[in-house]
Amino acid sequence: MIALGGLTATPLLFLIVSSFARQWFFPAIAPREFSSRAWEYVASDSAGILSALWTSVVIALVVTSLAILIALPAARALALHEFKGKRVMTFLLLLPVIAPPLAATMGMHNLFLRYGLTDSLTGVVLVHLVPCVPYATLMLASSFANFDTDTEAQARTLGANFFNIWRYVTLPAIAPGLGVAASFAFLISWSQYLTTVFIGGGQVLTLPLILVGFQRSGDEAVTAALSLIFLLPTLIVFLFIARFIKHDYQIDL
Amino acid sequence: MRNGGTTKIRLNGERAWRAAPRFRVFVMLAPALVVIGGLFVGGLVLALAQSLGYFPAGGENAFTFRHYQALLFDEEFLQSLLLTFVLASVATIISAGLGLALALALREVAGRHRFVGVLLQIPLAMPHLVVGVILINFIAPSGFIARLAFAVGIISLPADFPLLTNDAYGFGIISAYVIKETPFIALMTLAVLLRTGQEYELAARTLGANRRQRLRYVTLPLVAPAVVSSALLVLAFIFGAFEIPFLLGRTYPAMLSVVAQRRFTSVNLSERPDALAVAVCLALVATLLVYVYMRLARVLIGTTKPTMFT
Numbered sequence: 001m002i003a004l005g006g007l008t009a010t011p012l013l014f015l016i017v018s019s020f021a022r023q024w025f026f027p028a029i030a031p032r033e034f035s036s037r038a039w040e041y042v043a044s045d046s047a048g049i050l051s052a053l054w055t056s057v058v059i060a061l062v063v064t065s066l067a068i069l070i071a072l073p074a075a076r077a078l079a080l081h082e083f084k085g086k087r088v089m090t091f092l093l094l095l096p097v098i099a100p101p102l103a104a105t106m107g108m109h110n111l112f113l114r115y116g117l118t119d120s121l122t123g124v125v126l127v128h129l130v131p132c133v134p135y136a137t138l139m140l141a142s143s144f145a146n147f148d149t150d151t152e153a154q155a156r157t158l159g160a161n162f163f164n165i166w167r168y169v170t171l172p173a174i175a176p177g178l179g180v181a182a183s184f185a186f187l188i189s190w191s192q193y194l195t196t197v198f199i200g201g202g203q204v205l206t207l208p209l210i211l212v213g214f215q216r217s218g219d220e221a222v223t224a225a226l227s228l229i230f231l232l233p234t235l236i237v238f239l240f241i242a243r244f245i246k247h248d249y250q251i252d253l
Numbered sequence: 254m255r256n257g258g259t260t261k262i263r264l265n266g267e268r269a270w271r272a273a274p275r276f277r278v279f280v281m282l283a284p285a286l287v288v289i290g291g292l293f294v295g296g297l298v299l300a301l302a303q304s305l306g307y308f309p310a311g312g313e314n315a316f317t318f319r320h321y322q323a324l325l326f327d328e329e330f331l332q333s334l335l336l337t338f339v340l341a342s343v344a345t346i347i348s349a350g351l352g353l354a355l356a357l358a359l360r361e362v363a364g365r366h367r368f369v370g371v372l373l374q375i376p377l378a379m380p381h382l383v384v385g386v387i388l389i390n391f392i393a394p395s396g397f398i399a400r401l402a403f404a405v406g407i408i409s410l411p412a413d414f415p416l417l418t419n420d421a422y423g424f425g426i427i428s429a430y431v432i433k434e435t436p437f438i439a440l441m442t443l444a445v446l447l448r449t450g451q452e453y454e455l456a457a458r459t460l461g462a463n464r465r466q467r468l469r470y471v472t473l474p475l476v477a478p479a480v481v482s483s484a485l486l487v488l489a490f491i492f493g494a495f496e497i498p499f500l501l502g503r504t505y506p507a508m509l510s511v512v513a514q515r516r517f518t519s520v521n522l523s524e525r526p527d528a529l530a531v532a533v534c535l536a537l538v539a540t541l542l543v544y545v546y547m548r549l550a551r552v553l554i555g556t557t558k559p560t561m562f563t
Contacts, residue, residue, distance in 0.1 A: 074285035100493020103532035107299030191380035
């Protein structure tokens with residue numbers, strides 16, 4: 001337990017120290033001087049990091065909302081209905097989650113060029129939907145699989161309309177799964193690098209792109225600070241998951 | 254419509270909706286199909302078309318296999334293919350072994366403490382770029398481990414430290430994937446162990462099986478499908494993933510995804526169909542692996558739970 005915790009905490013501590021370090025050269029084990037230069041730089045308007053951060057947040061939020069809206073009915077159909085081609089559908093959903101995005105993104109680049117979607121936020125949102133929608137669908141499908149549709153029928157008998165059934169019966173029942181699906185969709189969009197580079201063409205600057213830039217330039221303090229910002233949503237999501245896992249513990253994903 | 258008495262509160266549209274379940278399922282799936290079918294499959298088809306000679310922007314418009322034929326004699330491609338295959342396999346095998354060991358070691362604790370599962374998921378959800386950055390900070394020639402080695406007097410110069418990032422043996426790449434994928438395989442294995450493990454082992458114990466026999470004849474066969482199928486997913490993923498080899502790999506030979514990316518973004522437009530041919534090969538291998546996974550795992554909805562890869 002402690003070993004596992006230590007293994008996850010050490011890199012974080014290292015990044016924190018590194019982001020405040022000044023002149024931390026070989027062979028010094030601890031930095032000789034500390035400064036808040038990296039963080040001041042990150043927060044300055046001229047560096048453009050704040051605007052990239054904002055772009056990342058906006059894209060991830062839009063992608064998450066769209067992905068959930070698209071995934072909800074699809075997940076329900078997959079989990080609660082029998083239909084021809086279900087296995088094909090499952091395969092198609094699994095593919096973008098696992099398979100490399102390279103070929104499909106290159107093809108999409110060609111398609112997006114024709115409609116003026118390259119180098120645009122819209123194009124980047126669309127390309128992020130490709131891994132996020134299948135992911136959210138598969139996660140929500142496992143929530144729906146445990147959902148008893150008779151409760152909806154009961155609400156209907158009591159006179160509830162479509163909207164009220166969703167609002168008071170269905171959504172509360174799948175809420176934990178919905179929360180996990182939404183947070184993971186957010187994280188997937190948040191950490192996209194290659195697809196953003198290809199479709200955004202360097203015009204849409206998100207946090208991962210900036211991070212790679214600083215990693216390449218060798219500015220370790222700023223890279224560490226950016227890595228910490230980049231990790232923040234992951235940590236928040238895990239605090240959230242840890243909280244509700246107490247009510248319904250399952251070790252699966 | 255189970256109860257005739259409720260008919261009057263239904264609209265006609267809703268009645269039609271209930272009456273045609275097939276149409277209803279189609280409507281429910283339609284938006285997702287637009288994204289996967291239109292964007293993902295559409296993108297793949299266009300990529301395939303371009304790699305087969307449909308590339309008007311580059312002055313090509315005739316069906317040809319030459320971009321694929323060229324790959325057969327392309328020294329960089331062949332070396333990258335070999336490298337990709339070896340690194341992905343080695344990283345997968347190490348992750349599977351460690352993941353299995355970790356699951357077996359943690360099963361007792363994981364059954365009692367909920368947050369073992371949560372802790373194991375942290376490296377899974379860490380973006381690959383950050384894992385890469387942290388790893389470089391630790392294992393680079395002037396990194397943290399080299400400094401520790403200096404402090405205890407093993408080395409006197411950064412150059413004395415073995416090259417572990419951007420190295421010839423892919424040590425950095427393999428380490429990064431082992432860190433990311435071991436917890437994944439451990440989690441998939443733990444899920445099976447905690448669900449079904451105990452009873453069978455208890456039965457074997459009552460029949461007089463010792464610890465070793467229980468492991469060999471009960472536990473391992475029980476978890477083997479989970480280990481193998483999750484290892485296949487890991488292999489499919491590593492085969493085509495980009496960020497880690499981009500940060501931690503050598504320029505030449507690079508892993509296939511990096512080669513494809515470099516050729517695609519080259520100023521020389523005529524390299525694009527070659528880039529697409531490489532990318533299509535990668536997609537084919539990954540598709541095949543996912544297909545085998547599905548056959549093997551007999552995936553049912555509700556048990557398919559993908560995890561954080563990207």
